[in-house]
Amino acid sequence: MPKVKAEKKSRIHNEISKQGIMFNKDFGQHILKNPMVITAMVEKAALRPTDTVLEIGPGTGNMTVKLLEQVKKVVACEIDTRLVAELQKRVQGTHLQSKLQIVVGDVLKSELPFFNACVANVPYQISSPLVFKLLLHRPFFRCAVLMFQREFAQRLVAKPGDKLYCRLSVNTQLLARVDMLMKVGKNNFRPPPKVESSVVRIEPKNPPPPISYTEWDGLTRIAFTRKNKTLGSAFKQSSVLATLDKNYKLHCSLHNKEVPANYCIKTKIEEILTNSQSLEKRARTMDLDDFMVLLHAFNAEGIHFS
Structure with missing residues (x-):
């Protein structure tokens, strides 16, 4: 020195x-x-x-x-x-x-x-x-x-x-x-x-938004893993599909629902993303409302993130 x-x-x-x-x-x-x-x-x-x-x-x-x-x-x-x-x-x-x-x-x-x-x-x-x-x-x-x-x-x-x-x-x-x-x-x-x-x-924010923070956190974690890629691409990762598949089956068993015979987690997620007009969206340009719409769309179909 x-x-x-x-x-x-x-x-x-x-x-x-x-x-x-x-x-x-x-x-x-x-x-x-x-x-x-x-x-x-x-x-x-x-x-x-x-x-x-x-x-x-x-x-x-x-x-x-x-x-x-x-x-x-x-x-x-x-x-x-x-x-x-x-x-x-x-x-x-x-x-x-x-x-x-x-x-x-x-x-x-x-x-x-x-x-x-x-x-x-x-x-x-x-x-x-x-x-x-x-x-x-x-x-x-x-x-x-x-x-x-x-x-x-x-x-x-x-x-x-x-x-x-x-x-x-x-x-x-x-x-x-x-x-x-x-x-x-x-x-x-x-x-x-x-x-x-x-x-x-x-x-x-008091009162806080009426959603589960752990659910929200789970969704944003997946979306921002590759924030420049489309959501369609982010949700195609095998680890993501495996987790959501497990969560969906657990949700069905807790609510005494049958898992549909022709069920495929990959197809189900793609449908949700398409119907909510989120397939081509990228996390880096999505605002709070975009994520809220997406979370509600997933939850309504029994797909959970926590």
């Missing part, structure tokens, strides 16, 4: 060590240090004094303290015990101490408490499972203002036909309204991540 580069690296290393904590890359720890970004995120959440706020990955507590000043209670989920100690030390002996509850452990494996809003600089490697854990959580929360890796945020808001439109886009938009709020450069973090970030606001 060239001397200048090595010196710079060791300087950064020493600066971080001065804070008393070495950040753990395995946990995706990049502490948001810019107070203006923190203030903007808190403002966008439109918090009320009676709110309980969920924060995931509070780090050294820069955002936590800001939240505690505005709401009744903050539940902070943190996996790293060193940062938990840091956070406790920060509020100890202050009027904020009684408002903070810390949940130690992996948020994806923990039971989420009741909360009105969620504000977080999310550890990027848990972005996708966390979004769905939040959206499937009950009772409903009002909104979440979350920082993600920029490309992930762009996928959340992508529309049919966009380059980044994918299963994540359509599954999220089924359950929530998602808005892009702002871009955040990597120099706003310590240590700086390798990627740019963006903040999004997620508002769950």
